[in-house]
Amino acid sequence: MMHVYLETYGCQMNVADSELVTAILKSGGCEMAETPELADAILLNTCAVREHAEERIIGRVGELAQHKYERPQVIIGVLGCMAQHLGEDLIKRSRFVDIVAGPDSYRRLPGLLERARAEKALDVRLDRRETYDGITPERADGVTAWLTVQRGCDKCCTFCVVPAVRGRERCIPLADLVLRAEKLAAEGVREITLLGQTVSSYTDGEHDFAALLLELARIPELLRIRFTSPYPTDFSPKLIEAMAKCEKIARHVHLPLQSASDAVLKKARRRYTIADYDAVLQALRAAMPGMAVSTDIIAGFHGEGENEFQETCDYIRKARFDFAFMFKYSRRSRTAAWRWQETVDEETKSRRLKTIIDIQEQISREVQQACVGQTARVLVEGVSKREDGWLFGKTSEFRQVVFEDPAARPGDMVDVKVVGATGHTLIGERAGAAK
Numbered sequence: 001m002m003h004v005y006l007e008t009y010g011c012q013m014n015v016a017d018s019e020l021v022t023a024i025l026k027s028g029g030c031e032m033a034e035t036p037e038l039a040d041a042i043l044l045n046t047c048a049v050r051e052h053a054e055e056r057i058i059g060r061v062g063e064l065a066q067h068k069y070e071r072p073q074v075i076i077g078v079l080g081c082m083a084q085h086l087g088e089d090l091i092k093r094s095r096f097v098d099i100v101a102g103p104d105s106y107r108r109l110p111g112l113l114e115r116a117r118a119e120k121a122l123d124v125r126l127d128r129r130e131t132y133d134g135i136t137p138e139r140a141d142g143v144t145a146w147l148t149v150q151r152g153c154d155k156c157c158t159f160c161v162v163p164a165v166r167g168r169e170r171c172i173p174l175a176d177l178v179l180r181a182e183k184l185a186a187e188g189v190r191e192i193t194l195l196g197q198t199v200s201s202y203t204d205g206e207h208d209f210a211a212l213l214l215e216l217a218r219i220p221e222l223l224r225i226r227f228t229s230p231y232p233t234d235f236s237p238k239l240i241e242a243m244a245k246c247e248k249i250a251r252h253v254h255l256p257l258q259s260a261s262d263a264v265l266k267k268a269r270r271r272y273t274i275a276d277y278d279a280v281l282q283a284l285r286a287a288m289p290g291m292a293v294s295t296d297i298i299a300g301f302h303g304e305g306e307n308e309f310q311e312t313c314d315y316i317r318k319a320r321f322d323f324a325f326m327f328k329y330s331r332r333s334r335t336a337a338w339r340w341q342e343t344v345d346e347e348t349k350s351r352r353l354k355t356i357i358d359i360q361e362q363i364s365r366e367v368q369q370a371c372v373g374q375t376a377r378v379l380v381e382g383v384s385k386r387e388d389g390w391l392f393g394k395t396s397e398f399r400q401v402v403f404e405d406p407a408a409r410p411g412d413m414v415d416v417k418v419v420g421a422t423g424h425t426l427i428g429e430r431a432g433a434a435k
């Protein structure tokens with residue numbers, strides 16, 4: 001029997017894919033190992049969105065190669081987006097890599113492991129029909145779970161490698177998702193997060209994303225439904241209305257902005273202007289007052305001069321996002337922008353990144369502080385490491401709360417009075433059981 005150690009990098013979808021990979025490996029007769037020392041095969045599920053992510057993996061493979069010196073038969077495999085992105089070149093860049101398997105190749109992993117005993121095994125076939133239908137992901141216990149509802153991406157933003165490495169968009173039929181969610185609920189899951197690259201464009205040919213949300217919300221044991229990431233202009237009035245009328249749908253959306261300059265958005269082939277984006281943001285906040293909104297921003301993309309950059313700074317101040325993930329533009333092969341000469345130098349990118357991080361951090365702190373004194377409804381997720389008897393959970397707005405409560409259990413929904421805020425965590429006191 002082969003023992004496999006699996007390490008995951010990148011986005012939530014990779015975390016969910018690793019649950020799939022674990023299920024496939026186990027049904028193929030493998031056992032999962034807790035540490036690389038105990039493994040016959042070491043697999044890394046990887047990200048390709050920025051160069052830095054890939055460099056880290058090359059470094060990690062080098063570190064893990066020490067196991068080969070001690071046990072030469074150990075197999076090292078790179079899975080996921082970076083595997084798909086670099087393909088055979090990955091084996092050239094690191095001779096320690098024995099398996100290269102892209103996001104649509106996971107069903108064939110047990111065979112690839114077998115092959116890798118004798119030769120390098122490469123499988124980067126994209127398959128526009130692969131949804132991993134019929135495989136139940138192997139998840140850790142707990143009250144939260146991922147549910148992949150869409151794979152691939154059809155948006156083709158010029159900076160982004162995702163469509164090249166995850167292939168065309170495909171969605172899992174609503175009926176299958178409901179069955180899966182019911183099963184999760186029966187296992188004790190109380191919160192599910194729907195995953196897709198542009199999840200709000202979900203359609204199974206018959207049902208749209210609003211229909212999917214409302215259908216899943218009918219499962220009585222599910223107390224909360226989240227999703228990530230929606231594409232800004234796929235937020236139809238119908239979807240906003242569906243969210244507003246259903247309290248189970250989290251009062252938080254992650255709405256990737258990228259830039260607030262129309263010139264840059266156009267270069268990026270985002271399908272909206274800043275006015276369109278802002279209209280969606282305003283409509284969401286009008287329909288659901290107090291809703292939290294987070295975003296992604298790229299510093300230093302094509303066409304971003306000082307004026308365009310200022311537009312982004314101004315918009316960050318105006319929008320008052322709850323939090324944001326901010327990145328320096330990283331030029332990726334197999335994207336449209338790869339062919340273009342870069343317009344912003346590294347130093348300017350770094351300075352701009354620091355500027356927007358500073359602006360946003362201040363806003364995030366103010367938003368956090370404004371929660372103090374309020375009562376928050378928290379879904380308890382587990383026991384906090386902070387102190388004995390303390391629990392942690394999240395509010396509908398995706399705020400992390402820790403509080404002391406001898407009576408509450410993971411999966412309970414409780415009302416907590418927020419008495420303090422530190423960094424990214426709110427400190428609470430038990431206020432009562434939620435109705």
Ligand code: SAH
Pocket residue numbers: 049050153159160161162196197198229230231256258296297298327328329330331332
């Ligand atoms: N499909 C998702 C994006 C996934 S990648 C969406 O549109 O929401 C997550 C984030 O990484 C993107 O929103 C973007 O801000 C950032 N990103 C993607 N490509 C990048 C690149 N080449 N350089 C820097 N950041 C990038």
